[in-house]
Each structure stands twice: as structure tokens, then as C-alpha cells.
Amino acid sequence: MQSYHVDENGFYGEFGGAYIPEMLYPNVEELRTSYLEIMYSEDFQEEFRNLLRDYVGRPTPLYYAKRLSERFGCKIYLKREDLCHTGAHKVNNTIGQILLAKKLGKKRIIAETGAGQHGVATATVCALMGLPCVVYMGEVDIARQAPNVARMKMLGAEVRAAVSGSRTLKDATNEAIRDWINNPVDTHYIIGSVVGPHPYPDMVARFQAVISEEIQLQLEEAEGRPAPDYLIACVGGGSNAAGTYYHYLDQPEVGIIAVEAAGKGIDTGASAATSALGKVGVIHASKTLLMQTQDGQITEPYSISAGLDYPGVGPMHANLYTSGRAEFISITDDEAMLAGRQLAELEGIIPAIETSHAFAVLEKRPFKPEEVVVINLSGRGDKDLQTYIDYFKLT
Template sequence: MKYGVNEQGYYGDFGGAYIPEMLYPNIEELRQQYRSIISDADFKAEYDLLLKDYVGRPSPLYLAKRLSERYGANIYLKREDLNHTGSHKINNAVGQILLAQRLGKKRVIAETGAGQHGVATATVCALKGIECVVYMGEIDMERQAPNVARMKMLGATVIPATSGSKTLKDATNEAMRDWINNPEDTHYIIGSVVGPYPYPEMVAQFQSIISRETKQQLLEHTGKDLPEYAIACVGGGSNAMGMFYNFLDDESVQLIAVEAAGKGVNSGFSAATSALGREGVLHGSRTILMQTDDGQVVEPYSISAGLDYPGIGPQHAHLHKIKRAKYVSITDEESLNAGLLLCQLEGIIPAIESAHALAYLEKMQFEPTDNVVICLSGRGDKDLSTYIKHFGF
């Protein structure tokens, strides 16, 4: 794969495993075993069966007719919001819990921002009877309270991260700390295409089912399997990587990754990593991140808890640097308006994360024959209080 990872775990200049010595055995165990485990026939059979009968895949590819009329193109929504647990996160959680079982781990930890990855992890741990601890920023626990309740109902222990900005970055720091202290029996289910190698590649492979299904479904809908545009929101970037994965080598497909501009790219309240970031190391990999001149991580901001992250996955950093994908950003206001528009045109309430991708349609010009695929990465139930507060319902 032209844009894939090399033997050392790098995508061009980005990636690698920048980890404390205490974590070396865990990462090395994963690196040596994950490929053979996930390519094993029994693993594949169990994974595929769970995706079909438990998650509810394939998720539909839906031609949004009223949205299409508005923007003058064929707008297709890849309905990851219809998966069990309400987002794309379950695709990766199912794969990693099966991996953890085969590695003989007795305990699972995770970090979460919007709570969707936490819910997905708690769900698969309940399914397999494995202890689950989820770290979540204190601020995110307040703004995503329904997901906190779901995790607890599913038997997970939810531990608030009370340092820093009390959001996703800090939850990730706490999870890393836990893993350092419990290296033998614990598997860390990272929820995005971030972290030390092999995580970015492993998560991307589990999420690549999004674009694999999309190609097949687009062929059924239109007679051709390549769209003109594939669009997805990006925080760390797992739904986007899943949506881009099987289109990377087809350079006729324009890939558009939409980050959170927050209150404006230059407002000081933003998570637009590609616009504001520089190369450095974050959470175990070399990537692009928002940082001060002396290398301190800048606190990100977004109304969307799932996009409130100061970096992007290393493969995204590579695609951005070589310009294979276009990285853009959308403000809080624009995303909320796009979310409401989808509700009223199509009867679908999107997660605010996904609404960032929808909002970028306003800034594009299309030919009437263009096929545009947007990853609708999650449903908006978890964000109702934010929508209510903003629009005064």
C-alpha cells in the first residue's frame, strides 16, 4: 500500500513508538503478535460474525435526497450511527477485545472523549466478561453524562481525569499511566488511530471495513465503486481513516478531513491541529500536534468532546504533509447548524462530531454527477443537551 506503514512503524516521517521503558514489553508483544492473530481464520470468523450479528453490519449507505438537492450532488451517508452503541467505535472495540482474549489479558482499560469509545469498550467487555476501566476527562463526563451512565450500566468503572483541560488528552495520559503500572494483565484498547505503533495501523485496519463496505455499496447504487469525494470528521481520526483506507491508492478520490475549529482557528479556542500544529511527539508517536514554542501541548477546545484533541494520528499527519488528503476545519456554530439541518432535511440526528463533516458541504462546489460519501460516524443522542442549550429547544 503506497500510503501505508513501513516495517519500522512509520508513515513517511510520522509514527514509531516513543514509549517509556516499562511499556516496551507490552508494545513489543502486540507488535510481534497482532498481525498473526488478526489474520488467523478463527479470529476472522469470530470477528466477522460479531460484526454481522452483534454490531449489525453492514451499515447502510444512504442516498440523502433532500441534502443532495440542496448541494447539487449525490450525497451518500455511510450510516455508522446505526451500529450497536451508536458509532463507528464498536468496529475497533470488537477487534481489540478478541485480540486481548487471545493475548490472555484479564483486564481492559480505555480512554474516551465523547464517551462513544468508552461505551463500545464497556460493551465488548460485558460481552466477554472482562474487567473494564475507562478514563474520561471530568469536563467530558459532565457534557456526555448519558454515556457515563451507559458505561456504568455495562459494568465499567469510569475514572475522571482531573488534570490539565480535563478532556480527552488528559484521559489518555491517565490510561497510559495505568498501563505502565499494570503491564502484565492489562490490554489498553486505544480508540483512535493514535498512540505508539502498532496501534495506529491496527485501529485503521479494524475501521477499514467502513470504506470496504462503501465501495461495494456504491457499486450497487451507481455502477462504480469510487466516489469523487470522501469526507469525514477528524479528532484523532479513526472514522476518517476507516473511510479513507480503501480509497488511498485511488487518487481520483478526493479525501477531505474536517477538524474542529472551535470558536475560530485563531481564536485560542480551537482543535484545528493541521492548521495550528507542528511536528512533535504525542502519546507515543511522532505526529502533528498543537504545541507552544517550548514544546508544551496546547490545550485544545471544541464543543464536540470527540474532536477535542491536540493532535492527529500519524497516518493523517503523513497524508496532510504529502497532500494526499485535504485537512480543513469547521467552527462550533457551523457544525451545530449542519446537525440541525440534517435533522430537518433527512430526519437523522447526527453526533456533533459527524456534523462537522456535514458542515463542510457548505464550502464546496459540485458537479451534478458528483458522488460524495460522508461518514456519519455517530448518532446525536449523546449531544442532545448541547443542541438544546444552543438552539433553546
């Protein structure tokens, strides 16, 4: 049977690998040869699980959304990653990676961030563990995610602006990789999504897999079965989605729906819908689907959401798309914003705009009354309140 997990060479089908400059080879090779042994050692697992429970607040609830279910005529459960410490799923991965970095003897942490949630989660665990932290963030994102920038600085991190290109997530990642090349010995790069050279996509997916691990147990209790009919998650790089799908990847009876940002529309030139617009290419040391011009130059992505405007997608998701295992749906800014407001008014939960894209699928795709649909509510909307205020003219 075909598996949708990574193979021994770091590939998901044709996607993945480690296309790295020679300067980074020792770092990446050190990770590749040691990550599984460290991650699954007894002492690592004990410390990781204890921190997830006592510091992050796991397990997060699987909440039956009664009014939303009535509105859309099916059984909708929300996996409440917005209730994690720091307000999103990102901290599951940063806890794991900082423990890994300490085992490897690293003394300094760098990260990239778009919406700022991964930056906050990285700054949080660096404060927890007493390690210096530098977060790279696009200049555009620094302006539109000011609350998260303030949180990072409050936590003791240095926030460095990326001022090249579109000055968003792609460019912040470029700057972080440059830093890592210049500081290869003492620095660990905590990548925030299932992107980058192998073993990062697999490593991040495994840390985030606590999400689907919990869904199995919680659905068994709520519905008498561990598997839903459908899983829905938003996808930029795709870490919350990878964590949601992980334990169900090789169960073909479970439908997987990945939701991308169409921005102002797929054909407008202002979009981040990689599945619709991407071609095979290499970005940030991984072979994947990538928005690019005829001569291979990266196309600047756009989304109202700072966490989804990435020109590529993680190799796991590229394989899920090309193999047909997952259904990819593109959602515009307007559709996402309306879905976010609807969730607030029906369930009293204001989601991150990234997450709102996942909820917009409910308007586009019908489900049957008996079908169980689990949506990853990947982050809360505090950081996006100004965008909501401006969009809906709430002042």
C-alpha cells in the first residue's frame, strides 16, 4: 500500500530532499542522523510530554460546534489549537525543537515568522530555556502583526526585519538561512512549518502529530470511532495541517481537505494558491510545488493572512495534492474574512485569519448530515483584530 509519510531518503513521492549549500551540510546532516533517535528516547519524550501538558495546556479540547453544525447540516468538531499557550499550534513544534537543540548542544536559536505566531512560540521557549533568540520577519508583516512583534520583544527576542523581495515570509526565511550559514556551529534554526531541507518537514510534522493523536482519542470518546469522515485545515507551509492529517494519512477512508489562500482571486496575480498556480521547483532547500515565472523566478505571493502568503507548500502537501490523496480548495480574502466573522457570531470564537480560510470551505462544499468533519482551529484572532476592524469597519 502506498504511504504518504516520508521515505528513508527524505522524500514524499517526488517531493522533499535537501538541496542545501555546502556550508549547511554539517548542520543538516547532524539533524538528519540524530533527530529520530533523540526524539524517541525515553527522557526526551518524558520532558516533551510533560511540557505539552503543564506548559502548553494539552490536550486541547475537541469541541462540538452545535450552532455551526446546524448551520451547515453536518457534525462539525473544532480542534481547539487556539487554546494552546501563545494562542496557536506553533508551540507544539517549538517545544520539541528547543529540547532537540539543547540535546545537540546549541547555544543560540534563530527562526523565521510570517503571522508572528511561530516567532512568539520560538521566543517563548527560548525564554523558558534561557537561550538567546533572533526572529526574522518581513517588514510588511512587522507592520501588520504589531501585537505579535511586541510579544516577541517582551519575551526577550530580537526581531530583525527582512527588507528584500515582498518583505514577507519567504524573505524572512531567506534571511534566517543566511544567518544559519554564517553561524553554523552554535546555532539551531527552528523552522516553523513543514518546509525546508529534510529532516525538517518530517520533524515538524512529527512534533505537530500530537494534534491527530489527540483527535483519535477524543473522537473515539465523542463518536465511538477514532476517525472522522473529513479533516479540514488551512495550508501555507502547512504545519497545522500536517499535524491534523498525520495519523490519518494512510487511511484512505478519511477525506483530507487542504485550504489555501486565493488572495484576491487565483487569476488576479495577487494570490498564494500554490496547488492551482505552482509548478515543481526548489525553494528553501526542498523540492516542492512553487509559484514561479516561465524562467523559474519565484512569483510574489499575496494573502490578507500573513501566515499563508508563502509561494510554495511543504513537500508532504505537494505529494498529497499531486497524488490526489487530498482535496485542495482555494479561498479568497473576502471569503475568509466572512467565515471568520461567522464563527465569531455563531460560536463566540474569533479565529486567526489563517484559520478563517479553513472555515470558509463550509460555504463552498456540502457535507452529509451524518458526516463527522473535524476542522483545525489553528490559532486565535487577537493578532488580527486590527485587520478585522479595518475590513468590517468595526470602529
